[in-house]
Amino acid sequence: MTTQTADHTDVxxxxxxxxxxxxRREAPCSRAAIATGTGLNKATVTSIVGDLIxxxxxxxxxxxxxxxxxxxxxxxxxxxxxxxxxxxxSARGLSASAYDIAGNQLLRWHRAGPGVDAGPAxxxxxxxxxxxxxxxxxQSSGRQVLGLTVGVPGLVNRDGSVILAAGLxxxxxxxxxxxxxxxxRPDIPVIVDNDANLxxxxxxxxxxxxxxxxxxxxxxxxxxxxxxxxxxxxLRGTLGYVGEIGHLEIxxxxxxxxxxxxxxxxxxxxxxxxLARVAPDSAVDPDPQVQxxxxxxxxxxxxAEVIGILTEVGGRIGQGISVLxxxxxxxxxxxxxxxxxxxxxxxxxxxxELQDRAxxxxxxxxxxxxxxxxxxxxxxxAVARSxxxxxxxxxxAARSW
Amino acid sequence: MTTQTADHTDVxxxxxxxxxxxxRREAPCSRAAIATGTGLNKATVTSIVGDLIxxxxxxxxxxxxxxxxxxxxxxxxxxxxxxxxxxxxSARGLSASAYDIAGNQLLRWHRAGPGVDAGPAxxxxxxxxxxxxxxxxxQSSGRQVLGLTVGVPGLVNRDGSVILAAGLxxxxxxxxxxxxxxxxRPDIPVIVDNDANLxxxxxxxxxxxxxxxxxxxxxxxxxxxxxxxxxxxxLRGTLGYVGEIGHLEIxxxxxxxxxxxxxxxxxxxxxxxxLARVAPDSAVDPDPQVQxxxxxxxxxxxxAEVIGILTEVGGRIGQGISVLxxxxxxxxxxxxxxxxxxxxxxxxxxxxELQDRAxxxxxxxxxxxxxxxxxxxxxxxAVARSxxxxxxxxxxAARSW
Numbered sequence: 001m002t003t004q005t006a007d008h009t010d011v012x013x014x015x016x017x018x019x020x021x022x023x024r025r026e027a028p029c030s031r032a033a034i035a036t037g038t039g040l041n042k043a044t045v046t047s048i049v050g051d052l053i054x055x056x057x058x059x060x061x062x063x064x065x066x067x068x069x070x071x072x073x074x075x076x077x078x079x080x081x082x083x084x085x086x087x088x089x090s091a092r093g094l095s096a097s098a099y100d101i102a103g104n105q106l107l108r109w110h111r112a113g114p115g116v117d118a119g120p121a122x123x124x125x126x127x128x129x130x131x132x133x134x135x136x137x138x139q140s141s142g143r144q145v146l147g148l149t150v151g152v153p154g155l156v157n158r159d160g161s162v163i164l165a166a167g168l169x170x171x172x173x174x175x176x177x178x179x180x181x182x183x184x185r186p187d188i189p190v191i192v193d194n195d196a197n198l199x200x201x202x203x204x205x206x207x208x209x210x211x212x213x214x215x216x217x218x219x220x221x222x223x224x225x226x227x228x229x230x231x232x233x234x235l236r237g238t239l240g241y242v243g244e245i246g247h248l249e250i251x252x253x254x255x256x257x258x259x260x261x262x263x264x265x266x267x268x269x270x271x272x273x274x275l276a277r278v279a280p281d282s283a284v285d286p287d288p289q290v291q292x293x294x295x296x297x298x299x300x301x302x303x304a305e306v307i308g309i310l311t312e313v314g315g316r317i318g319q320g321i322s323v324l325x326x327x328x329x330x331x332x333x334x335x336x337x338x339x340x341x342x343x344x345x346x347x348x349x350x351x352x353e354l355q356d357r358a359x360x361x362x363x364x365x366x367x368x369x370x371x372x373x374x375x376x377x378x379x380x381x382a383v384a385r386s387x388x389x390x391x392x393x394x395x396x397a398a399r400s401w
Numbered sequence: 402m403t404t405q406t407a408d409h410t411d412v413x414x415x416x417x418x419x420x421x422x423x424x425r426r427e428a429p430c431s432r433a434a435i436a437t438g439t440g441l442n443k444a445t446v447t448s449i450v451g452d453l454i455x456x457x458x459x460x461x462x463x464x465x466x467x468x469x470x471x472x473x474x475x476x477x478x479x480x481x482x483x484x485x486x487x488x489x490x491s492a493r494g495l496s497a498s499a500y501d502i503a504g505n506q507l508l509r510w511h512r513a514g515p516g517v518d519a520g521p522a523x524x525x526x527x528x529x530x531x532x533x534x535x536x537x538x539x540q541s542s543g544r545q546v547l548g549l550t551v552g553v554p555g556l557v558n559r560d561g562s563v564i565l566a567a568g569l570x571x572x573x574x575x576x577x578x579x580x581x582x583x584x585x586r587p588d589i590p591v592i593v594d595n596d597a598n599l600x601x602x603x604x605x606x607x608x609x610x611x612x613x614x615x616x617x618x619x620x621x622x623x624x625x626x627x628x629x630x631x632x633x634x635x636l637r638g639t640l641g642y643v644g645e646i647g648h649l650e651i652x653x654x655x656x657x658x659x660x661x662x663x664x665x666x667x668x669x670x671x672x673x674x675x676l677a678r679v680a681p682d683s684a685v686d687p688d689p690q691v692q693x694x695x696x697x698x699x700x701x702x703x704x705a706e707v708i709g710i711l712t713e714v715g716g717r718i719g720q721g722i723s724v725l726x727x728x729x730x731x732x733x734x735x736x737x738x739x740x741x742x743x744x745x746x747x748x749x750x751x752x753x754e755l756q757d758r759a760x761x762x763x764x765x766x767x768x769x770x771x772x773x774x775x776x777x778x779x780x781x782x783a784v785a786r787s788x789x790x791x792x793x794x795x796x797x798a799a800r801s802w
Contacts, residue, residue: 214639235631237730238615244727247760326645329638359648
């Protein structure tokens with residue numbers, strides 16, 4: 001057991017994070033405004049702002065405030081120095097996003113494939129190519145890459161190995177180690193995390209519910225899973241496997257699931273299951289993205305068969321949400337990924353099941369809504385994950401420019 | 402949104418909590434040892450220890466250490482000044498515990514009844530009588546009562562109102578407000594919390610797994626529920642309703658549950674359901690405690706019918722645990738309350754179902770064990786809850802002695 005102390009380094013990091021958070025909300029603002037807004041004394045603020053300016057995270061502007069007395073120099077976050085890269089592996093293909101620390105999007109790419117049957121080696125190679133291109137693009141804009149995070153639909157342990165991703169057919173893939181080695185960039189820390197965890201982080205940081213203390217994001221594009229924010233923090237669990245609601249037994253003896261069991265929620269209400277039911281003969285394009293767009297078009301056109309399937313699937317999703325609500329009492333459940341595109345047809349029946357099945361009156365105050373990020377949620381959350389070190393007040397090493 | 406800062410008060414409280422935690426582990430020890438063990442500087446330790454001595458939380462002993470140089474006075478926690486009281490309401494009756502801050506048990510009482518059909522007014526009156534007796538007993542030992550916490554088997558909101566306790570037939574009972582008023586002791590803060598949350602806290606603080614980062618305690622004496630420690634913290638959720646696994650639908654159309662639904666885990670595997678199956682004609686004593694002892698005796702004697710029922714119920718409990726494991730990835734699930742007394746017959750089938758149903762290999766590293774606290778878990782955890790303020794470094798007001 002370690003003794004928890006607020007030693008000097010921790011206090012400095014906490015205060016630095018507070019200054020950064022204040023700047024993110026309020027900039028342009030003066031040092032005095034930071035001191036007032038954070039409760040820190042002026043000497044501390046001056047010292048922290050000095051560190052931030054040295055590392056090109058903050059700069060002084062020519063603007064000044066016209067208060068009584070000496071005009072105060074205003075500070076702004078400087079987005080020009082650092083950025084992070086987020087990647088996603090899914091049944092839909094590979095995605096990449098990059099943002100600088102001021103929140104400017106530097107790139108947003110999607111490529112179909114390699115397919116789910118390509119295997120981990122081929123997909124890892126494609127990821128490396130994509131990562132290299134993203135790094136080059138960020139660097140060519142004059143920014144330093146703070147880190148790179150990859151979201152994967154499956155069980156990811158704390159070492160960044162993918163223990164099981166049934167929807168991709170992966171088992172025991174040392175993805176973080178393999179990517180780090182293949183990239184050959186020891187200056188860029190690589191993180192691998194579960195896709196739903198990252199999409200939940202995107203909602204927590206940048207979504208309409210940003211800062212929500214109790215929020216669950218549900219995704220079902222490849223595997224079905226939940227990212228859980230509880231009491232203000234993303235949950236991880238003992239090995240990192242929180243949120244695997246997709247393997248809740250919904251129908252004993254039901255359809256076979258990728259995990260080898262029968263009647264799992266994922267096998268009945270995951271996006272691949274929806275696509276298989278709407279277009280069972282694969283008469284449409286084999287690309288799941290094209291199939292999904294067709295489902296949306298048919299539902300928008302009032303196709304009774306498609307709407308019936310989505311209503312039924314919504315009820316199944318509501319069953320799953322009711323379990324999450326009973327166990328975790330979230331204030332919001334966000335439907336992410338492709339579910340967001342189908343949300344208007346899924347939510348009514350999902351809410352009905354939730355109200356019927358949740359123990360707490362009014363489902364413990366839980367609202368079911370659609371993500372505004374759609375398919376970008378995981379890669380945006382992946383960027384946030386790499387920026388976490390900075391947001392918690394750990395600065396990159398100062399270097400000469 | 403509030404700005405998080407490490408202001409002076411927080412730093413002081415964090416450091417004070419670190420000193421107390423160190424003393425709890427290492428006393429008797431010197432101020433210098435505290436400084437070394439916590440990483441705090443000596444002036445800070447001297448000042449904090451001074452505050453603790455003023456409030457009679459710590460005292461100097463005549464003992465000294467024989468190091469080279471000036472002998473150091475040793476410090477010990479002083480258990481003589483403060484205590485907290487924990488109460489529990491359950492189908493088994495009312496329980497009370499009190500401990501001083503040095504961990505000495507001051508009282509441990511149990512009384513059968515009032516029965517589950519007594520209603521909240523009668524039970525609250527009985528609780529007030531019990532609380533007054535406990536307060537008088539603690540005070541007659543020369544100690545100040547830091548607080549009183551009551552555990553209830555149901556949904557308890559953040560105001561300490563019981564929204565629903567189906568096993569007691571309670572709905573919308575303002576228990577904390579009613580108790581506070583009836584006690585007429587504004588100097589004693591009253592907390593009301595879910596029974597399983599408190600029993601989990603007892604495990605976290607004082608159990609064999611003390612300090613476990615990911616632990617779930619499962620109890621089924623009245624309502625069935627879980628107290629969840631995840632990533633080192635007890636979870637609460639948006640309204641305080643985390644852990645209601647008892648209403649997982651295990652058998653569609655199954656037996657009627659107290660919540661009005663059918664086939665809930667609680668209706669099939671709760672202690673009242675077990676007792677009703679083993680002694681359906683109530684030929685035994687109506688006191689559930691006596692009935693439970695008879696179940697244990699019959700199982701110990703190798704009664705095949707009883708062992709068969711417990712094995713089947715263990716499987717149902719394992720189904721419930723598998724959902725908790727998939728969603729929360731605990732390292733340990735502890736069977737608490739009466740389940741602890743039946744654990745040797747429940748655990749083998751529970752573990753089998755868990756291994757079959759959990760998505761992660763080896764159930765994500767989860768072990769199922771029996772609580773060592775048995776029926777005292779909730780009231781011990783209730784004491785810990787009232788001591789929390791102190792453990793987080795918030796001192797009671799200094800007073801003259």
